[in-house]
Amino acid sequence: MNLPHAPAARQPLPAAFAGELGARFGTRFSTADAVRAHHGHDESHFPDMLPDAVVWPHDTAEVVAIVDACRRHRVPIVPFGAGSSLEGHILPLHGGISVDFSEMNKVLAVHGEDMDAVVQPGITRKQLNAALHGSGLFFPVDPGADASLGGMAATRASGTNAVRYGTMRDNVLGMEVVLADGRVIRTGGRARKSSSGYDLTRLMIGSEGTLGLITELIVRLHPLPEAVSAAVCAFPDVGSAVRTVIQTIQLGVPVARIELLDELTVQAINRYSKTTLRESPMLFFEFHGSKASVEEQAQMVQEIARDNGGQDFDWATHPEDRTRLWAARHDVYFSCIALRPGCRGLTTDVCVPISRLADCIAGAREDIAASGLIAPIVGHVGDGNFHTVVLVDPDDDAEILRAEALNRRIVERALAMGGTCTGEHGIGFGKQDFLVAEHGRDAVDAMRALKRALDPDGLLNPGKIVPAG
Structure with a gap:
């Protein structure tokens, strides 16, 4: 790479x-x-x-x-x-x-009637939701880590709730940004829609610090659901679990989260988080809404899962049980790393149209088996996004090259299926090679022109996103 x-x-x-x-x-x-x-x-x-x-x-x-x-x-x-x-x-x-x-982590304003907040970029999602306690509102984007909202916007993050609430692209209304020449601009605003000029907010979201420094964000808030229910369900194989996901989405069931874990990931969670989950491919679900709608959603999904061989459909209705369940899910990365002490994780991040998800995951599993590497699979499969955490010895160059080759095969398959090389992690410098294959050389040249126009001296996070041309 x-x-x-x-x-x-x-x-x-x-x-x-x-x-x-x-x-x-x-x-x-x-x-x-x-x-x-x-x-x-x-x-x-x-x-x-x-x-x-x-x-x-x-x-x-x-x-x-x-x-x-x-x-x-x-x-x-x-x-x-x-x-x-x-x-x-x-x-x-x-x-x-x-x-x-x-240290720029303040909530500057909360507008409850309009369901938005103005925050500094250093505030984390947990800090913001703690500040919103008692308001009946919450910020839903949850990438797993307690990341800063500025960093989440800069990488166009999403996470476990994206299937219902969208990504940072959907939940940032506007920004204050310091440009490379020291000018301060404001993008977007608190209005829920606008046709005014170029969409500079969306330009900055996902720019990874290469076009400007975010100093303030206007974020969309959402009502806390009346009822929340979570469940886990085991499956005989990954294909059965993925079919359940596809059918659930195609039927329009408004689930809040659908997370896939393969059997190796479940083993890692049981060891790391001291859980006792059945060690087979598994889906984690969460349902939001009124009590009646949550019950209806859950019943529909349970029937779909049963038709696909799902078993041990286990409910977590008490808040402490749901918290424990999702804490285990959020610890997946570190659970996987613990499978091989001293390793680092090379994490893939492809996203494909939901209809191609089963084929893409099946192909990735074949690639992993052929590589001889340890690579658990986990994904926000409700929107077609999944990850493999390839465990590598950071001092073994040959092994890192094998892991990079595995990543390339997974990405090339996803692109051939109409997908993307990164659903939520961003490009950084590790995925630059895939930009031309995904977008075409002319589109990458346009990105490079934007970078030069806004940062002619190349001082803002140099070497990231756009490869040198």
């Missing part, structure tokens, strides 16, 4: 730049090795790459000051949210400064 397994050549941090930011930010500017190490590591399989310094802004004016100093001294800027990305987004390929937004 032509991955850069070592940091690119970099210039030392200019002393004048370090002195300027040190004087302005005091202890919120650091070149300490431990701090840099924390900001040069994510959850991907890529080797750590340390920034030259880290800074913690508190407001938009301070972000503008950072960008202005970086432009004058030609220092690369890499935004940092929670560090939970899987495609190397926060790794400074060309050195420079990591801008940590974790």
